[in-house]
Amino acid sequence: MSPSVDTAVTPEEIELIREKALFVREETVRLISIAKVGHYASAFSCAEIFAALYYSVLNLKRGEPNWPDRDRFLMGKGHAAVGYFPLLADWGFFPKELLDGYTRVGNPLGDHPDMKNVPGADFSSGSLGHNLSVGLGMALAGRVLGKDYNTYVLLGDGEQQEGQVWEAAISAAHHKANRLIAIVDRNGYSLDGAVDDVMGIEPLAEKWRTFGWETHEVDGHDIPALLGLLKRVANDSERQTPVCIIAHTVKGKGIGFMEKEIGWHLGWLADEDEKAVMAELRANR
Amino acid sequence: MSTTKTQLQPESWSYTDTLDKAPSFAIISQTLADLADEGHPVVVGTADLKYSNGLFRFEERHPDKFFQFGISEQNMISAAAGMASTGLKPHVATFASFMALLACEQIRTDIAYTMMPVRLIGTHTGIAFGFYGTSHHATEDLAIMRSIADLNVVAPADGPQFAAALRAVVDLEEPIYFRIGRGRDPEVYGSNATFELGKAIVHEAGTDITLIATGSMVYPTLEAAKALRAEGLSVGVIDMHTIKPLDAEAILRAAANTKLIMTVEEHNVLGGLGGAVAEVLSENGTPVPLHRHGIKDTFVIVGPPTHLYAHYGLDIDGIAAEAKSFIAKFTK
Ligand SMILES: Cc1ncc(C[n+]2csc(CCOP(=O)(O)OP(=O)(O)O)c2C)c(N)n1
Ligand SMILES: [Mg+2]
Numbered sequence: 001m002s003p004s005v006d007t008a009v010t011p012e013e014i015e016l017i018r019e020k021a022l023f024v025r026e027e028t029v030r031l032i033s034i035a036k037v038g039h040y041a042s043a044f045s046c047a048e049i050f051a052a053l054y055y056s057v058l059n060l061k062r063g064e065p066n067w068p069d070r071d072r073f074l075m076g077k078g079h080a081a082v083g084y085f086p087l088l089a090d091w092g093f094f095p096k097e098l099l100d101g102y103t104r105v106g107n108p109l110g111d112h113p114d115m116k117n118v119p120g121a122d123f124s125s126g127s128l129g130h131n132l133s134v135g136l137g138m139a140l141a142g143r144v145l146g147k148d149y150n151t152y153v154l155l156g157d158g159e160q161q162e163g164q165v166w167e168a169a170i171s172a173a174h175h176k177a178n179r180l181i182a183i184v185d186r187n188g189y190s191l192d193g194a195v196d197d198v199m200g201i202e203p204l205a206e207k208w209r210t211f212g213w214e215t216h217e218v219d220g221h222d223i224p225a226l227l228g229l230l231k232r233v234a235n236d237s238e239r240q241t242p243v244c245i246i247a248h249t250v251k252g253k254g255i256g257f258m259e260k261e262i263g264w265h266l267g268w269l270a271d272e273d274e275k276a277v278m279a280e281l282r283a284n285r
Numbered sequence: 286m287s288t289t290k291t292q293l294q295p296e297s298w299s300y301t302d303t304l305d306k307a308p309s310f311a312i313i314s315q316t317l318a319d320l321a322d323e324g325h326p327v328v329v330g331t332a333d334l335k336y337s338n339g340l341f342r343f344e345e346r347h348p349d350k351f352f353q354f355g356i357s358e359q360n361m362i363s364a365a366a367g368m369a370s371t372g373l374k375p376h377v378a379t380f381a382s383f384m385a386l387l388a389c390e391q392i393r394t395d396i397a398y399t400m401m402p403v404r405l406i407g408t409h410t411g412i413a414f415g416f417y418g419t420s421h422h423a424t425e426d427l428a429i430m431r432s433i434a435d436l437n438v439v440a441p442a443d444g445p446q447f448a449a450a451l452r453a454v455v456d457l458e459e460p461i462y463f464r465i466g467r468g469r470d471p472e473v474y475g476s477n478a479t480f481e482l483g484k485a486i487v488h489e490a491g492t493d494i495t496l497i498a499t500g501s502m503v504y505p506t507l508e509a510a511k512a513l514r515a516e517g518l519s520v521g522v523i524d525m526h527t528i529k530p531l532d533a534e535a536i537l538r539a540a541a542n543t544k545l546i547m548t549v550e551e552h553n554v555l556g557g558l559g560g561a562v563a564e565v566l567s568e569n570g571t572p573v574p575l576h577r578h579g580i581k582d583t584f585v586i587v588g589p590p591t592h593l594y595a596h597y598g599l600d601i602d603g604i605a606a607e608a609k610s611f612i613a614k615f616t617k
Contacts, residue, residue, distance in 0.1 A: 103415075
């Protein structure tokens with residue numbers, strides 16, 4: 001790590017990330033009320049990760065989604081896109097009004113990121129397992145082009161079951177893709193239940209380490225710890241390997257009943273519940 | 286929290302308070318579980334979607350014959366081939382986009398070429414996924430699956446017809462790709478459903494136009510035909526549930542007695558039902574003009590499913606309108 005880079009985490013930053021994580025959750029609830037179905041719990045588990053990346057870590061230029069030197073962020077778990085679209089709008093990549101028509105005919109914002117139609121979406125996804133390979137390609141391209149950007153790929157823990165993830169893991173280590181950073185949202189659940197019941201993936205950290213990745217584990221809701229780690233990883237210029245961060249999270253984080261019932265991977269809140277949920281989010285902030 | 290909405294939301298096609306996302310698929314699990322009870326060597330596999338495809342019900346009755354593969358579709362399909370090689374009849378399901386596209390090569394090389402009697406069940410087909418977008422739409426599966434030698438391709442119109450099909454082919458030592466909807470499709474056949482592989486169901490003959498529909502499009506096509514008849518037209522309807530082997534006889538019989546033929550499919554107009562019917566008509570020298578209605582070789586936009594069907598003219602009104610403009614084009 002070059003000593004000149006500031007990787008300290010200030011109280012102001014922590015406060016900002018906390019505020020933005022609440023924003024992610026509130027907007028998720030609001031947008032899903034337009035779609036009338038959506039992935040609440042999947043977005044809630046990575047709200048702090050989204051907020052930390054977009055407000056402290058990613059090197060982006062306001063209003064310039066195609067700036068060639070920007071850090072890339074890919075949503076391997078594309079079904080949580082509802083939680084990051086508001087951040088893309090907040091960065092001025094597209095007009096905020098588009099959010100109000102989320103999933104309606106003619107609107108570019110659907111359940112998954114779509115790079116063709118959504119400015120700021122660095123790639124498309126929806127089929128789990130593809131984006132770590134895409135991120136690897138971006139990381140390798142950065143080397144060819146002499147660019148100084150990092151590529152971050154957010155993966156689901158269920159997504160770890162896809163074979164392509166491990167093909168990408170092998171290749172990224174082989175190619176020493178040291179600017180590629182995978183973040184696994186280890187929220188413990190996929191669609192059919194607990195990941196470890198559906199098809200176990202442990203020992204996960206050991207797997208990534210054995211595959212040649214610098215591997216860290218962190219509480220994905222502990223903002224100082226998460227942010228500190230992300231900053232250190234982002235600025236480490238000595239490293240020769242890709243990085244995997246396993247973020248231990250809670251699926252549905254922020255809403256008591258969503259944390260308990262697996263059905264909230266996908267759902268829709270009735271109006272009266274929506275009010276209660278919004279109040280609970282603010283109270284838990 | 287218990288006050289969440291309980292019914293099907295027409296806009297999003299979502300059921301919100303229940304893990305069971307596909308009530309009209311209940312009959313499928315029931316049929317498979319019955320077949321297993323009767324001694325057929327049925328086993329079932331899913332890829333982290335047992336609630337989406339309703340197969341959790343099979344698991345409840347036969348936990349020892351149910352295999353959860355997690356999110357690893359290619360793995361599941363090659364594993365099904367391995368199971369089939371021992372004499373079992375695996376029925377494996379995932380979304381059609383991940384079945385027919387993601388695992389296409391496994392299907393061709395491990396299942397079709399080897400002639401493994403696997404039932405590949407692609408659910409949520411066509412554009413039924415609405416605003417989930419292109420990754421989840423499947424408007425290419427019929428074309429892809431149809432071009433694989435020795436693979437049967439079937440698109441049932443509703444749950445009961447699918448169940449009848451599963452039963453009808455239970456002893457068939459050949460692979461079959463089944464393409465079905467989202468488990469909320471209106472019933473066409475109900476308890477009267479019958480199925481014979483490769484034998485189309487002629488609902489009615491008509492002299493002005495014959496509509497040939499498959500899968501999810503059978504219901505709106507039958508309704509559109511009613512609307513057209515109310516305007517004085519003579520309209521035939523054929524349910525072409527088997528895309529391969531295709532019932533060429535039924536097509537040629539219709540062609541001999543009708544002025545126009547229009548195919549209706551929730552699929553790209555290239556290579557699917559429309560393509561298959563075009564091949565039969567042209568190779569037999571039939572002079573009947575054909576119009577292929579479906580997704581016109583484009584990626585589909587996002588939107589609520591019901592709105593998308595309207596947008597692409599694949600609802601009752603849209604099918605009727607498409608037929609009328611086709612008729613107008615050929616009527617002077
Ligand atoms: C290739 C593929 N198979 C299946 C699906 C359907 N699917 C969408 S989300 C999901 C569960 C994902 O679980 P996980 O990766 O743990 O994500 P999270 O818990 O963060 O929502 C599944 C199976 C998909 N999108 N892509
Ligand atoms: Mg998960």
